Amino acid sequence: MTDYPVTLQIADRLCLVVGGGAVGLRKARGLLEAGARVRLVSDTPPLHSPPKGTDLVLRPFRTEDLEGAFLAFAATDDPQINAAVAEEARRRGILVNVCDDPRKGDFHLPALLRRDDLTVAVSTTGKSPALAALARDRAGQVFGPEWGTVLEVFAAVRRKRLTHQKKNEYNQAILRRLLDSGLPGLIAAGNAADIDRLLDTLFGEGFSLTTLEVRMPKGTS
Known part of the structure; x- marks a missing residue:
């Protein structure tokens, strides 16, 4: 059975993290x-x-800590506590991640x-987080910092073409030509004139x- 990848919108939603170690703080x-x-x-x-803005509760986990939570993370070094967090979260219908064994939770990161x-996500369905991290690092060699601006160009072109007075359709093939014509390299080099010509x-x-209304990234020349 395969996972179903999603991207969650969690702004202003309460998320519970149980465990104040390195893993919990990272979550x-x-x-x-x-x-x-x-x-x-x-x-x-x-x-x-803890990061600024964290509501820190210094005491053992209680079931009421899950009240109003959208997501929960069991991130202690005690499997029994992690299991208790997962059990109560599921009873309440709250998605839970069990950091020491993702298979015991509802999702993994x-x-x-x-x-x-622009976000590139690499998953091994929890089988090898180390391999996922290595693959992510390899992807970083392909998708450099300039790719954030590549996305801004693509998004701006999409908006303009979809609202253009001639009602041109959004054409993926043409956008692919932007990449094939070296747009990422031009951005990395700060070559605004050649980008405009392209x-x-x-x-x-x-x-x-x-x-x-796309600005070149700072530090380009």
Whole structure:
């Protein structure tokens, strides 16, 4: 049986993390970066200071800690506590991740490569997180920092073509030509003039970085 990959919108939703070790703190940090409200329950002081914005509860896990939670993470080094968190979360209909054994939970987290709003996720269905991380790092050699701006160009072209007065359809084949013509390399090199010429060639008058309101990344020359 295969997993069903999804991307969750968790902004302003309460997520519970049980466990103040390195794993729990890493989960809390990732949740906060996604805009979630994070409750961190730990029966001992966390390994490091929790990320700013974390609601830290210093005591053993209680079932009521799950009240109002959208997601739960069992991230302690005690399998019995993790099992208790998972059991209560499922009883309440809350999705739960069991960090020491993803197969005992409802979901696992892939290794992520982020380039601004572009996210590349690598999953081994929990069989080998180390391999997922290695594959993610390999992907990082292909998708450099410039790919965040590649996404902005693609999104801006899509918006403009879908609302253009001639009602041109969004054409994936033409966008593929943007990549084949070296758009990522031009962005990495900071070559705005050549990007404008490429946009004009492919899409015609009115298409440029300026009209698309796309800014070149800082540090390019």
